[in-house]
Amino acid sequence: VRACGLRLSASRRLVLEALFAAAGPVSAEAIADGLAGRLPPADLASTYRNLETLERIGLIRHVHLGHGPGRYALVGSPEREYVACERCDAFVALSAGELDAARAAVARASGYRARFTHFPIVGLCPGCAGREGHAHP
Amino acid sequence: VRACGLRLSASRRLVLEALFAAAGPVSAEAIADGLAGRLPPADLASTYRNLETLERIGLIRHVHLGHGPGRYALVGSPEREYVACERCDAFVALSAGELDAARAAVARASGYRARFTHFPIVGLCPGCAGREGHAHP
DNA sequence: ATACTTGCAAATGATTTGCCAGTGT
DNA sequence: ACACTGGCAAATCATTTGCAAGTAT
Numbered sequence: 001v002r003a004c005g006l007r008l009s010a011s012r013r014l015v016l017e018a019l020f021a022a023a024g025p026v027s028a029e030a031i032a033d034g035l036a037g038r039l040p041p042a043d044l045a046s047t048y049r050n051l052e053t054l055e056r057i058g059l060i061r062h063v064h065l066g067h068g069p070g071r072y073a074l075v076g077s078p079e080r081e082y083v084a085c086e087r088c089d090a091f092v093a094l095s096a097g098e099l100d101a102a103r104a105a106v107a108r109a110s111g112y113r114a115r116f117t118h119f120p121i122v123g124l125c126p127g128c129a130g131r132e133g134h135a136h137p
Numbered sequence: 138v139r140a141c142g143l144r145l146s147a148s149r150r151l152v153l154e155a156l157f158a159a160a161g162p163v164s165a166e167a168i169a170d171g172l173a174g175r176l177p178p179a180d181l182a183s184t185y186r187n188l189e190t191l192e193r194i195g196l197i198r199h200v201h202l203g204h205g206p207g208r209y210a211l212v213g214s215p216e217r218e219y220v221a222c223e224r225c226d227a228f229v230a231l232s233a234g235e236l237d238a239a240r241a242a243v244a245r246a247s248g249y250r251a252r253f254t255h256f257p258i259v260g261l262c263p264g265c266a267g268r269e270g271h272a273h274p
Numbered sequence: 275a276t277a278c279t280t281g282c283a284a285a286t287g288a289t290t291t292g293c294c295a296g297t298g299t
Numbered sequence: 300a301c302a303c304t305g306g307c308a309a310a311t312c313a314t315t316t317g318c319a320a321g322t323a324t
Contacts, residue, residue, distance in 0.1 A: 007298050007303060028289080043306050048289060050304090069288060083247040086255060092247050102242035106258055109235045110220040114260035118223060121243055121258065123251035144278060144323050165314085180281050185314060187279090206313055 004057045011042045015050045016059075016074075024093065025063055025071030064119055065091050082120035087128040091120060141194045148179045152187045153196075153211075161230065162200055162208030201256055202228050219257035224265040228257060 001008055018031040018039055026035070032047040034040050051072050054060045062070045063082055066089035073080070081099050084091040099116055106114040123129075138145055155168040155176055163172070169184040171177050188209050191197045199207040200219055203226035210217070215232040222228065236253055243251040260266075 083249045098246045105239035111263045112220045112260045113266040119259035122256035123249045126248045129250045
């Protein structure tokens with residue numbers, strides 16, 4: 001952290017603590033609110049600035065799940081890729097490798113090297129797909 | 138159109154003409170501007186309302202390509218699915234079926250039924266993937 | 275005639291920026 | 300000390316909403 005010429009200020013440390021404490025990816029607002037009281041609150045604009053800084057040095061990353069705000073998480077091993085439901089905002093986080101077959105199929109069809117870390121695969125979760133097409137959804 | 142109890146007003150017709158005239162998916166702002174002068178301009182808020190209405194009755198749909206605004210297109214046959222580059226915003230539109238292998242791989246890994254019509258597959262286009270990892274990008 | 279539509283202005287949600295005072299190193 | 304940071308207010312971007320006036324049917 002300091003190795004990048006950055007200062008380890010109180011609010012910067014708070015952002016990192018929040019991301020350690022969080023179960024999954026969390027929004028900037030949730031972090032600024034101190035994860036519902038579990039941590040001291042911080043200014044929202046500063047939180048966004050800190051998230052951007054920490055992302056630039058590769059400590060964290062953000063993913064866009066559903067229509068809401070972006071969600072941030074520590075970069076860890078194994079790396080996570082996401083599949084999200086466009087109807088109910090449910091999502092699953094898979095480990096690197098589990099989507100390699102899909103990646104290969106995309107490369108074959110389009111030439112693109114797909115990455116599901118920043119923008120997830122979007123579709124219907126088993127529950128919403130089951131309700132699809134029924135008479136009374 | 139009228140079959141749904143809707144009126145075919147001037148600005149509604151204009152939105153449809155713009156979508157017929159456009160080569161690919163276009164933003165609401167581009168439509169409201171009359172596609173750079175090719176058509177008369179319209180109010181942006183009304184354009185958004187008309188796009189929403191036309192999408193609700195299934196005539197059009199929108200897709201989120203890159204970081205910019207959503208882009209609208211007529212629903213046609215063959216149906217289109219998209220693969221977009223997260224670095225340079227280039228994208229390719231594939232016909233329904235071309236991504237079925239990828240869809241099957243996703244279903245195997247996650248149980249989700251992926252659809253790439255509203256949120257595209259995101260990754261690196263061949264050009265950006267080639268530059269990735271080089272000494273001086 | 276009447277309900278659907280428009281246009282304009284103002285609100286919204288997420289995120290960014292300007293600016294000046296505060297503080298790690 | 301000095302540049303990096305924090306907090307607060309105001310700006311931005313895409314999109315939505317309120318409302319009075321207009322118009323397709």
